[in-house]
Amino acid sequence: MLSKKTKYGLKALSFIAKRNSNEPVQTSVIAENENISLKFLESILLTLRKAGFLSSKKGKGGGYYLLKDAKDIYMTEVIRSLDGPIAMLPCVSLNFYERCSDCPDEDACVLHELMIDVRDSTLNIFNNTSLADLI
Numbered sequence: 001m002l003s004k005k006t007k008y009g010l011k012a013l014s015f016i017a018k019r020n021s022n023e024p025v026q027t028s029v030i031a032e033n034e035n036i037s038l039k040f041l042e043s044i045l046l047t048l049r050k051a052g053f054l055s056s057k058k059g060k061g062g063g064y065y066l067l068k069d070a071k072d073i074y075m076t077e078v079i080r081s082l083d084g085p086i087a088m089l090p091c092v093s094l095n096f097y098e099r100c101s102d103c104p105d106e107d108a109c110v111l112h113e114l115m116i117d118v119r120d121s122t123l124n125i126f127n128n129t130s131l132a133d134l135i
Contacts, residue, residue, distance in 0.1 A: 002083070008036045011034045012030050012034060013054075014131065016066055017131050024057045027041055027045060048064075048082070051078075051081035052067060053073055070130060071132040074126065074127060078131075080095065086122055086126065088115055089111065091103065091106055091112060091115075092116045
């Protein structure tokens, strides 16, 4: 399940991308139009800025704008920057692997292979879906 942080991050990025302009969008405008708490949105946008998807301009006429074309922003990158692992279990994560504390043998685990298939299917969709596809 997507966290609210990721859901709102994708909604905010989509809102900015739909504007078809390099003009910065004020955080309050995004928050109002997408029904997101301003304080929570500010935190999300800061994370997206640090991840290299957005930049910001201060002062009058300031706000956030995309650093990349929407077609070059893929769901895997956004989700990982906001939530971390995409895999449902840490033992099948490609970038955030951890052994499951309750599993003595991954090779004998009844869930391991299934979760690899789920991860791979999910990654296939997210790797092939850009922000431009959403809008």
